[in-house]
Amino acid sequence: MKIAGYEQQPVDARLAREARWDVEEFHAAYCQLLDLGDIEQWADFFTTDCLYIITARENAEADLPVGLVYAEGRDMIRDRAFAVRHTQMFAPRYLQHFVSNVLILAVAGNEIRAQSNYQLLQTLVEGPTTLLQAGRYYDTFWRENGRLLIEERRCIYDTTLIANDLVLPV
Amino acid sequence: MFSNDTVIHPLGSTSKEREPASYQWPAEGLAAIPDWIYTSEWIYDREMARIFHGKTWNFVALEAEVPHAGDFKRSYVGPTPVVVVRDEAGGVQVFENRCAHRGVEFCRHARGNTTEFVCPYHQWTYDLHGDLQGIPFKRGIKGEADSGMPADFNNKQHGLRKLNVECLHGVVFASFAEAMEPVAQYLGEEVLKDFAVVFKDRKLKILGYYRNELPGNWKLYQENLKDPYHATLLHSFLVTFGLMVAGSKTSMIADPTGRHGTMASRRPDDVSKVVDSNTAKEMRAYRTDLKLADTRFLEFIPEFNSPWTVTMQTIWPNMIVQRELNTLGVRQIVPNGPNSQIMIWTMFGYDTDTPEMTRHRLRQGNLMGPSGFLGLEDNEAIKFLQEGVRRSPSDRGVLKLGGKSEGTGGIISESAIRAMYRSYREVMEL
Structure with missing residues (x-):
C-alpha cells in the first residue's frame, strides 16, 4: 500500500533521531489523553486547518476518499469530541492504544512525516478485552513552539469488519 | 470470532428455541412481537429459504462499481456469497461464488477485473456468464483406466448457479427465484x-x-x-x-x-x-x-x-x-x-x-x-x-x-x- 506523500525520503541521521524522539513523545501523550477519556482536550493536538481521517485499508488501496471519520479542521475535531461527550449514546468502554514501529519518512523545516503501527484494544462492561483495530498512522506533524501538532493524520486500519462501531477516536 | 459471541453463549442464557409446531404468534397479533423471531435458528433457516432465497429482489451492487467489461465484485444474497460481473456485452451477471465442482468459494477479492474465473482448487474455469469453459484433464491420462470425466459429461450442465438479475436506475438486484415481477413493480x-x-x-x-x-x-x-x-x-x-x-x-x-x-x-x-x-x-x-x-x-x-x-x-x-x-x-x-x-x-x-x-x-x-x-x-x-x-x-x-x-x-x-x-x-x- 502506498499513500501519496508518505514515501521514504533521505533523512539526515541526527534529524531523524530527534524527530523520532519527538514523535514517540507525541504518541505517548496523545494516547494517554484518549485512553484516560479526556476527549475534550483531544483537539489541542491538532493545527487549525488539520485533516484527520480514519478509513479502511480497502479504501486507501483503491484511492477512495471516504472516511469512517473525516474531519477538516480543528473545529470539526472539537465538534466530534463534543458530540461523543454530550450527545452520543453508547455502552461504556475503555480503549488502550499501542503505537510502535515509528518510521521517520521525511523532515523538512518544521514539518515531519512519519508512519507508525497502532493497535487499539477495547474493553466493554462485562466483556473481554478485544482487538478493535490493527492499523497504521500516516502523520504529518508541524513543530510549533517546540511542540508537535498534527497537520494531517490518516488512520488506516486493516481490521476491515468493524465490531459493531467505533465510537472513540483513534 | 464475531463480537456477538464474545460473551453470550450462542444459544443465549435463556434459549427461546422450541419445537417447530409451537412457534405461534402471540394472540395480541401485531401489537406484540415474539422474541423468538430474533433468536431462533429454526426461524432463521426458514427466513433464508422463504425470504432471501425466495421470491424477493436482493440488492447486490451499484452499476458504477462494475463499469467496464470484466469488472467484478464479491457480494451476497442473504448470507450466500455471489459474484457480480459486467460481461462483454455490457450486461450484469450474478452467480453463486461456489465452484460447481466441489463447492469452493473461489472469488476471494472484494473487487477486480478479469476475463475468466478460475477455481484455485482444481482449476475449473468459468467465463463472465458463469458458464463452465474448461476442466483440466477432462479426457484423463492416456493408459489410465477410468481416467477423466465420463464421455457424456456436458460442460453446459455444470456451470455456476446463475441468479435472476435486473438493473433499475443503475442499481443491481438479484434473485434466486425465476419468476419475479420487475423491480419497479416489486418496489411499488x-x-x-x-x-x-x-x-x-x-x-x-x-x-x-x-x-x-x-x-x-x-x-x-x-x-x-x-x-x-x-x-x-x-x-x-x-x-x-x-x-x-x-x-x-x-x-x-x-x-x-x-x-x-x-x-x-x-x-x-x-x-x-x-x-x-x-x-x-x-x-x-x-x-x-x-x-x-x-x-x-x-x-x-x-x-x-x-x-x-x-x-x-x-x-x-x-x-x-x-x-x-x-x-x-x-x-x-x-x-x-x-x-x-x-x-x-x-x-x-x-x-x-x-x-x-x-x-x-x-x-x-x-x-x-x-x-x-x-x-x-x-x-x-x-x-x-x-x-x-x-x-x-x-x-x-x-x-x-x-x-x-x-x-x-x-x-x-x-x-x-x-x-x-x-x-x-x-x-x-x-
Whole structure:
C-alpha cells in the first residue's frame, strides 16, 4: 500500500533521531489523553486547518476518499469530541492504544512525516478485552513552539469488519 | 470470532428455541412481537429459504462499481456469497461464488477485473456468464483406466448457479427465484418515487466503503428505519442541532405490501418555531444553547427535486438507501445467524460533483456509518435489544404506538413496523 506523500525520503541521521524522539513523545501523550477519556482536550493536538481521517485499508488501496471519520479542521475535531461527550449514546468502554514501529519518512523545516503501527484494544462492561483495530498512522506533524501538532493524520486500519462501531477516536 | 459471541453463549442464557409446531404468534397479533423471531435458528433457516432465497429482489451492487467489461465484485444474497460481473456485452451477471465442482468459494477479492474465473482448487474455469469453459484433464491420462470425466459429461450442465438479475436506475438486484415481477413493480409506486430521486438519470461516483458486524438480528435494522419514533429520542444529535425534531414535517411511507418503506423528513428552517414547550419537554435532548464550531457540516445544498431533505428507504429484505441531506449511500444487510448481521455501506456522490461538493459529502458523512453520529447509536441500540431478548425469560415486545394502524403513518407511530410484520407473517406462515 502506498499513500501519496508518505514515501521514504533521505533523512539526515541526527534529524531523524530527534524527530523520532519527538514523535514517540507525541504518541505517548496523545494516547494517554484518549485512553484516560479526556476527549475534550483531544483537539489541542491538532493545527487549525488539520485533516484527520480514519478509513479502511480497502479504501486507501483503491484511492477512495471516504472516511469512517473525516474531519477538516480543528473545529470539526472539537465538534466530534463534543458530540461523543454530550450527545452520543453508547455502552461504556475503555480503549488502550499501542503505537510502535515509528518510521521517520521525511523532515523538512518544521514539518515531519512519519508512519507508525497502532493497535487499539477495547474493553466493554462485562466483556473481554478485544482487538478493535490493527492499523497504521500516516502523520504529518508541524513543530510549533517546540511542540508537535498534527497537520494531517490518516488512520488506516486493516481490521476491515468493524465490531459493531467505533465510537472513540483513534 | 464475531463480537456477538464474545460473551453470550450462542444459544443465549435463556434459549427461546422450541419445537417447530409451537412457534405461534402471540394472540395480541401485531401489537406484540415474539422474541423468538430474533433468536431462533429454526426461524432463521426458514427466513433464508422463504425470504432471501425466495421470491424477493436482493440488492447486490451499484452499476458504477462494475463499469467496464470484466469488472467484478464479491457480494451476497442473504448470507450466500455471489459474484457480480459486467460481461462483454455490457450486461450484469450474478452467480453463486461456489465452484460447481466441489463447492469452493473461489472469488476471494472484494473487487477486480478479469476475463475468466478460475477455481484455485482444481482449476475449473468459468467465463463472465458463469458458464463452465474448461476442466483440466477432462479426457484423463492416456493408459489410465477410468481416467477423466465420463464421455457424456456436458460442460453446459455444470456451470455456476446463475441468479435472476435486473438493473433499475443503475442499481443491481438479484434473485434466486425465476419468476419475479420487475423491480419497479416489486418496489411499488410509493417507494420507487424517492428511489428515483437518488438514482434516476444520475451517474454515481463511488466514495468508499464501511463494513461492520452488528450483533443483532437482521430484521432489527429493517425495523429501525421503519421506526420514526426513535429518531428524535435516541439520536439526540439530530435534536440538539435541529436536523429533526418532533414537530418537523415527517412521514413514514410504506408500500402497499408493508415490506418496504421511506422515512422522510424535511429539516425545519427554524427549529424554535416548530418545537413548542410541551414537545420540548418530551425530548430530553432538546437544547437551544448549543452550536457546532464548524457549521459547514450540517449545510444542505439543494440538489434534488423532492420536498424532503432526508429520505431513508428500507427495501425488503436487504437494502437501505440513505439520502441524509447531501450524504448518500446504500447499505447491504448480510444476515449472519439469528444474532448477527454484517452491514456493508457503499457511500457515493455523483460524477458531476465538483471537488468541493465531494468534500462536503465526505464531511457530512460523519453522520452515518459505524462511527457516524446517527449510525453508531443505531448499532448500539440494536445490540442492546438483541442482548435483552437473548437473556431474559420474558418473551415479547410491545408494538402499540399508533393503535392498530398498519402502513403509512406519522412520527409517533409503529404502523410501518406492523405492516412489515403482517407481510412477514404471510411469507413465513407464522
